[in-house]
Amino acid sequence: MTETLTKDQILAALKGVKGPDLSSNIVSLGLVSEVVINKGKVYFAISVDPARAAELEGLRKAAATVVEGLPGVASATVTLTADREPGSTAPTSSPRPARSETPQAAPEAPSPKTPANTAPPGRAGQARQTAGGIPGIRRIVAVASGKGGVGKSTTAVNFALALKDQGLKVGILDADIYGPSMPRLLGLSGQPQQLAGNKLDPMRQYGLKVMSMGFLVDEDTPMIWRGPMVISAISQMLKDVAWGELDVLVVDMPPGTGDAQLTMAQQVPLAGAVIVSTPQDLALIDARKGLNMFQKVNVPVLGIVENMSTFLCPHCGGRSDIFGHGGAKEEAAKLGVPFLGEVPLTLAVRETSDGGKPIVVSDPDSDVAKAYRQIAETAWAEIDSASGGARPAPKIVMES
Numbered sequence: 238m239t240e241t242l243t244k245d246q247i248l249a250a251l252k253g254v255k256g257p258d259l260s261s262n263i264v265s266l267g268l269v270s271e272v273v274i275n276k277g278k279v280y281f282a283i284s285v286d287p288a289r290a291a292e293l294e295g296l297r298k299a300a301a302t303v304v305e306g307l308p309g310v311a312s313a314t315v316t317l318t319a320d321r322e323p324g325s326t327a328p329t330s331s332p333r334p335a336r337s338e339t340p341q342a343a344p345e346a347p348s349p350k351t352p353a354n355t356a357p358p359g360r361a362g363q364a365r366q367t368a369g370g371i372p373g374i375r376r377i378v379a380v381a382s383g384k385g386g387v388g389k390s391t392t393a394v395n396f397a398l399a400l401k402d403q404g405l406k407v408g409i410l411d412a413d414i415y416g417p418s419m420p421r422l423l424g425l426s427g428q429p430q431q432l433a434g435n436k437l438d439p440m441r442q443y444g445l446k447v448m449s450m451g452f453l454v455d456e457d458t459p460m461i462w463r464g465p466m467v468i469s470a471i472s473q474m475l476k477d478v479a480w481g482e483l484d485v486l487v488v489d490m491p492p493g494t495g496d497a498q499l500t501m502a503q504q505v506p507l508a509g510a511v512i513v514s515t516p517q518d519l520a521l522i523d524a525r526k527g528l529n530m531f532q533k534v535n536v537p538v539l540g541i542v543e544n545m546s547t548f549l550c551p552h553c554g555g556r557s558d559i560f561g562h563g564g565a566k567e568e569a570a571k572l573g574v575p576f577l578g579e580v581p582l583t584l585a586v587r588e589t590s591d592g593g594k595p596i597v598v599s600d601p602d603s604d605v606a607k608a609y610r611q612i613a614e615t616a617w618a619e620i621d622s623a624s625g626g627a628r629p630a631p632k633i634v635m636e637s
C-alpha cells in the first residue's frame with residue numbers, strides 16, 4: 238500500500254545496491270540523498286564523481302529497479318548528482334554519512350530568495366566545462382529574475398509564444414521547481430507519457446513543447462528538494478525529455494540568485510539570459526544580482542525586460558506609473574546590457590495568464606502581445622549576434 242511506504246524501506250532496499258567501486262552499498266557509503274515519497278512516487282539522488290557519471294548510469298538504473306520492485310512504489314526518479322561540499326572545488330569523493338540519517342548535515346534547498354551567491358572563483362569555469370549541449374536543441378535561453386513575484390513566469394511563457402510566432406520551434410522548461418507555474422499558465426494538466434528508452438514525451442500547448450515539475454509532483458506538495466536534487470531534477474528534465482528538434486528552449490528559472498540558481502546557470506548550456514524586473518529600486522538591485530550571476534558564469538545577458546511598467550486602466554485607457562517607470566531601461570543603460578522592452582501592468586495579462594491562455598495567444602493583436610513579440614525579436618537578434626548568426630535563413634518571397 239502506498240500509505241505504508243517508508244523511507245526506511247527504501248533505504249533498506251538500496252542497501253542491496255553496491256557503490257561505484259563495489260566496496261560497499263550506496264547507503265552505507267552515504268551516497269543517497271534525502272528520499273522524497275509522494276503518492277507512491279519516489280525521488281532521490283545518488284552522489285557520484287561527475288567524471289564517472291556516464292559509466293555509472295548502470296548504478297542509477299539498478300537503484301531505480303530495486304526501488305520500483307518494492308510494493309507500493311509507482312515509480313522511482315533517480316538522478317546522479319555531482320554534489321560538492323560547500324567551498325570545495327572538487328567533487329566529494331570521500332564517503333559521508335547518509336544525508337537522510339543526518340538531517341543537520343544536509344542543507345535545506347536554498348530559499349528562492351537567498352542572497353547573492355558567494356561561490357568561490359574557479360567553480361564556475363570548472364562546471365561550464367562539463368555542461369554539454371542537448372542533442373536537437375539549438376539554443377537554451379533562461380528567463381530569470383533577482384526576486385520572486387515580478388512576473389518572470391508570465392514573461393517567460395509569452396516570450397516563448399512570441400518566439401514561436403516568429404516561426405521558431407520552441408519548448409519551455411519550467412525550472413522553477415519550488416513553485417512550478419507552467420501547468421497553470423498554459424492551462425495544462427495530466428502527466429507526460431513515458432516513451433520507449435525511458436524518455437518523457439513533453440506536453441504540448443499552443444504550439445509549444447512543455448515540461449514542468451508541476452506535471453510530475455502535485456502543486457500542493459511541499460518542495461523539500463535538497464539543493465543537489467534540484468539541479469539533478471532539472472538536468473533530468475533537460476536530458477530525459479524527448480524534446481525533438483527545437484530552435485530554442487526557454488527555461489523559466491527559479492527566482493533568486495542563490496546557489497541553486499548559480500549552479501543551474503553553470504550546468505545548463507545557456508545561450509543567454511533574459512532578466513525580468515519591475516521598475517522599483519529594490520527589484521532592480523535584485524535584477525543586478527541576477528545579471529552578475531550570469532556574468533560570473535560567462536552566460537551572455539541578452540537584456541532586461543521591465544514588467545508591470547505602466548498601469549493601463551482597462552476602463553478609461555489611462556496610464557499611471559504605479560511602480561515608477563523606466564527604471565529598468567536606465568539600469569540596463571548603466572550596466573551596458575540591452576533593454577529588451579517594457580510590458581505594462583494590465584488586467585488582461587493577469588487574467589489571461591492565470592486563466593491558462595497567455596495574452597500572446599488569447600489576444601495576439603493587443604498592444605501587450607505586440608510588446609512581447611518586440612521583446613522576443615530583440616532578444617533573438619541578440620542571441621544571433623552572440624552566437625555568430627546561426628538563425629535559419631529567412632524565406633525570401635519575390636513579388637512580381
Ligand SMILES: Nc1ncnc2c1ncn2[C@@H]1O[C@H](COP(=O)(O)OP(=O)(O)OP(=O)(O)O)[C@@H](O)[C@H]1O
Binds near residue numbers: 587588
Ligand atoms: N504585466 C503584468 N500585468 C498584470 N499582471 C501581471 C503582469 N505580469 C505578471 N502579472 C501577474 O503577477 C503575478 C505573478 O506573476 P508570475 O507568476 O509570472 O511571477 P513570477 O516572478 O514568476 O513569480 P514567482 O517568483 O512566484 O514564480 C501573476 O498573477 C501574474 O498574472
